[in-house]
Amino acid sequence: MASVQFSNLEKNYGTTPVVKKINLEIEHGEFIVLLGPSGCGKSTTLRMLAGLESISGGDIYIGDELVNDLHPIERNIAMVFQSYALYPHMTVAQNIGFSLENLKVEKSLRETMVRDVAEVLELTPLLDRKPKDLSGGQRQRVAMGRAMVRTPEVFLFDEPLSNLDAKLRGQMRKEIKALHQKVQTTVIYVTHDQVEAMTLADRIVILNQGKIEQVGRPKEIFDAPKNVFVAKFIGAPEMNIFALSNEQMFSDFELSNINHSGMSIGIRPQNLFLNKKEVKGDQISFIDAEVTGTELLGSSLHIECKYQDKKLVVETATIDTSIKGDIRLYFNKTQTHLFDQNSNTIPR
Amino acid sequence: MSNLIKKDKVIAYVVVSLGAVIMLAPFYFMFVFASHSNSGILSVPPPIFFGDYIVENFNTLIDFLPYFWHNIGLSLFVAVVTTILNLLFCSLAGYAFAMFDFKFKNFLFVGIMATMLLPPFLGMIPTAMIMSQIGWMNDPKALIIPAACGAMGIFMMRQFIASAIPKELVEAARMDGCREFKIYYRVVIPLITPAFGTLGLITFIGSWNNFMGPLVVMNDMKMFTIPLALRALQGTGQIPWGAVAIGAAIAVLPLLFLFVIASRRLIDGLTAGAVKG
Ligand SMILES: Nc1ncnc2c1ncn2[C@@H]1O[C@H](COP(=O)(O)OP(=O)(O)O)[C@@H](O)[C@H]1O
Ligand SMILES: [Mg+2]
Numbered sequence: 001m002a003s004v005q006f007s008n009l010e011k012n013y014g015t016t017p018v019v020k021k022i023n024l025e026i027e028h029g030e031f032i033v034l035l036g037p038s039g040c041g042k043s044t045t046l047r048m049l050a051g052l053e054s055i056s057g058g059d060i061y062i063g064d065e066l067v068n069d070l071h072p073i074e075r076n077i078a079m080v081f082q083s084y085a086l087y088p089h090m091t092v093a094q095n096i097g098f099s100l101e102n103l104k105v106e107k108s109l110r111e112t113m114v115r116d117v118a119e120v121l122e123l124t125p126l127l128d129r130k131p132k133d134l135s136g137g138q139r140q141r142v143a144m145g146r147a148m149v150r151t152p153e154v155f156l157f158d159e160p161l162s163n164l165d166a167k168l169r170g171q172m173r174k175e176i177k178a179l180h181q182k183v184q185t186t187v188i189y190v191t192h193d194q195v196e197a198m199t200l201a202d203r204i205v206i207l208n209q210g211k212i213e214q215v216g217r218p219k220e221i222f223d224a225p226k227n228v229f230v231a232k233f234i235g236a237p238e239m240n241i242f243a244l245s246n247e248q249m250f251s252d253f254e255l256s257n258i259n260h261s262g263m264s265i266g267i268r269p270q271n272l273f274l275n276k277k278e279v280k281g282d283q284i285s286f287i288d289a290e291v292t293g294t295e296l297l298g299s300s301l302h303i304e305c306k307y308q309d310k311k312l313v314v315e316t317a318t319i320d321t322s323i324k325g326d327i328r329l330y331f332n333k334t335q336t337h338l339f340d341q342n343s344n345t346i347p348r
Numbered sequence: 349m350s351n352l353i354k355k356d357k358v359i360a361y362v363v364v365s366l367g368a369v370i371m372l373a374p375f376y377f378m379f380v381f382a383s384h385s386n387s388g389i390l391s392v393p394p395p396i397f398f399g400d401y402i403v404e405n406f407n408t409l410i411d412f413l414p415y416f417w418h419n420i421g422l423s424l425f426v427a428v429v430t431t432i433l434n435l436l437f438c439s440l441a442g443y444a445f446a447m448f449d450f451k452f453k454n455f456l457f458v459g460i461m462a463t464m465l466l467p468p469f470l471g472m473i474p475t476a477m478i479m480s481q482i483g484w485m486n487d488p489k490a491l492i493i494p495a496a497c498g499a500m501g502i503f504m505m506r507q508f509i510a511s512a513i514p515k516e517l518v519e520a521a522r523m524d525g526c527r528e529f530k531i532y533y534r535v536v537i538p539l540i541t542p543a544f545g546t547l548g549l550i551t552f553i554g555s556w557n558n559f560m561g562p563l564v565v566m567n568d569m570k571m572f573t574i575p576l577a578l579r580a581l582q583g584t585g586q587i588p589w590g591a592v593a594i595g596a597a598i599a600v601l602p603l604l605f606l607f608v609i610a611s612r613r614l615i616d617g618l619t620a621g622a623v624k625g
Contacts, residue, residue, distance in 0.1 A: 052519050
């Protein structure tokens with residue numbers, strides 16, 4: 001039962017700032033995903049909250065308590081590590097029960113609690129095995145079981161699925177979601193995978209080079225990215241963004257009345273259409289482009305085009321790879337994004 | 349398999365066998381001489397099979413070294429305690445150097461490693477002076493305490509821990525509510541038993557065979573360790589070779605016993621960490 005608050009949180013390694021004055025309020029029971037490219041400071045932020053890393057500046061609150069200088073034990077946080085970090089010399093049951101043992105929970109009660117958790121995670125037949133005799137997915141479950149068995153204030157996950165294959169990842173994603181709905185504890189989940197972020201998060205926090213770029217619900221972040229970084233980071237294939245460098249472009253996008261230098265425009269590959277009929281809404285516009293290549297991805301086709309010397313990608317449901325030459329691409333004007341010279345979104 | 353490889357193998361076996369014979373011959377003759385009289389041993393050619401003089405030799409040994417069993421016992425005591433202390437302190441220091449960041453860490457580590465460069469006999473006179481100052485002459489403490497921790501052991505433990513224990517494992521234990529010392533004995537120790545075996549063996553053998561250390565601090569014959577006692581046997585005019593041989597044979601038995609049960613582990617441990625596997 002706890003909220004979490006970062007206030008001007010900072011971390012420097014030597015003179016290198018890694019986390020730069022982060023401010024964030026997380027409500028009790030929320031599922032927060034920290035999303036960002038590798039090296040942006042996600043793990044460091046999480047580890048500072050866990051108490052595994054010292055804080056260079058700012059404050060961390062769990063509930064109403066300032067925890068800056070508390071030992072991990074006193075923070076009552078559970079963490080699932082990327083490498084699982086299971087104790088190789090202990091059985092599955094001992095791994096799950098270790099924290100209870102440290103809390104001096106009586107043996108019979110401990111065994112019941114371990115068995116209950118094992119039941120939920122379908123680990124019961126494996127309780128006497130050592131970690132080396134488990135598959136990747138099973139190890140992942142044990143790591144989760146170890147976190148679940150005591151009732152922590154906050155669950156931390158550091159890229160817990162990145163060592164699993166794609167199929168297992170999808171399955172575990174669902175289980176983590178289900179788990180959260182069941183225990184209703186605050187979860188902070190670190191990943192660089194936008195699919196995990198979109199599917200799991202109540203709110204996504206986009207981190208870049210130690211700074212928060214945007215905080216919002218998944219749909220909000222997808223539909224209304226605050227800047228070029230977020231616009232490009234979320235969505236696949238990434239949003240087409242290019243500088244408005246000549247009059248033709250201003251008139252194509254019907255921006256002639258706006259007079260900004262250094263502006264760029266963005267439109268997602270899914271929002272460009274070959275047929276006018278496919279475009280939803282009524283503010284329909286078009287651009288003329290030239291096909292330079294195609295890439296078939298089973299159910300969809302990526303068409304690479306050139307428009308006014310800029311490269312564009314269009315994603316369509318047609319799988320006709322013979323498309324070539326000049327094409328006309330239709331779009332809804334409300335689905336374009338306009339960025340100023342500082343790469344920030346211009347609200348429209 | 350080609351003939352060439354077969355031939356190589358044969359040559360390798362011959363060379364290794366020859367080496368083994370050369371290495372083992374002194375051991376064999378030690379046991380053979382233990383069962384012959386002085387004149388038998390000194391005859392030309394020397395005996396190569398066991399004789400029947402073993403009881404007499406043993407009696408001579410006890411005549412010359414009335415504290416022989418005490419000497420053995422003291423050696424054993426010193427070796428066992430030194431080994432236990434070494435395992436404890438070297439693993440603690442190695443763990444700290446492998447897992448924690450603290451001030452002057454690199455400086456300290458280099459300092460400790462540098463002590464390996466000093467030749468041991470350089471410390472003989474200072475050790476004797478210090479021990480007589482604090483009144484530890486003829487006291488096993490004088491052998492145990494200076495040898496309770498060593499640079500080689502710390503280095504070995506640090507290397508082993510750094511390769512065998514991922515940092516996240518220690519952190520996981522911390523998240524699971526372990527205090528630091530409990531992490532050490534519940535998570536670290538169980539995972540470094542192979543290194544314990546190797547370091548334990550090396551330390552035990554080193555202590556058992558140590559000659560120079562006791563030479564400086566032990567001058568009461570009762571407090572001699574076994575290498576010192578056997579050496580004393582040779583300083584007595586007419587050297588009783590048969591007694592020397594049987595004393596040496598008895599002194600070698602504990603090591604032989606250790607080797608039989610642990611040789612595999614010793615070899616594994618010495619190469620562990622060399623390649624990650
Ligand atoms: N112990 C450390 N010493 C120095 N730099 C570090 C240390 N740990 C992490 N860093 C640096 O901090 C940055 C952020 O790391 P991290 O939080 O692990 O990133 P992420 O988890 O987002 O991939 C990286 O550039 C990394 O190189
Ligand atoms: Mg990370």
